[in-house]
Amino acid sequence: MRLGDSWFDGLAENENGQIITVHGRDEIDEFMQSGKYRERAEISWKYEGDAHGMPSEKVAELMESVENTLRRAMEKKDKLAILTGVYTGGNEKTWVFYTRTVRVFGERLNEALRDFELLPITIYTEIDQDWGEYQEMRETRNDEL
Numbered sequence: 001m002r003l004g005d006s007w008f009d010g011l012a013e014n015e016n017g018q019i020i021t022v023h024g025r026d027e028i029d030e031f032m033q034s035g036k037y038r039e040r041a042e043i044s045w046k047y048e049g050d051a052h053g054m055p056s057e058k059v060a061e062l063m064e065s066v067e068n069t070l071r072r073a074m075e076k077k078d079k080l081a082i083l084t085g086v087y088t089g090g091n092e093k094t095w096v097f098y099t100r101t102v103r104v105f106g107e108r109l110n111e112a113l114r115d116f117e118l119l120p121i122t123i124y125t126e127i128d129q130d131w132g133e134y135q136e137m138r139e140t141r142n143d144e145l
Helices: 029-034 057-076 102-112 132-138
Strands: 007-013 019-025 039-046 081-089 092-099 121-127
Touching: 019 132, 039 057, 039 102, 057 081, 057 092, 057 102, 081 132, 092 102, 092 132, 102 121
Parallel strands: none
Antiparallel strands: 007 019, 019 081, 039 092, 039 121, 081 092
């Protein structure tokens, strides 16, 4: 399976009515249908946002560095996990990965982030063999953005 770098953008709204930007990965049906990526891991980072709930430039730069580090660690070598979506807004950023194994994902996450100072992140995992979260995210797609 070949992992491309095609993405779409969309908008969503959180439970408080704040706008959330959605950055979703496209062209990953092979991974979804393979049955190998049955577990979902969400990494969330709460931050002090601006009036629109978006991170400061400094925090956004750090988040981008973390994201790039995680993608390299999870995707480049053996495609242990695939970053499928990134949600930003409402004073929180969430990265969504689908992985073959949460246990190894956690080990690799710790290894990848060891050079960063302690980050204010939380991790949530669950079995999502039907890729329900990804299917919902796809519905936010707006090709006009």
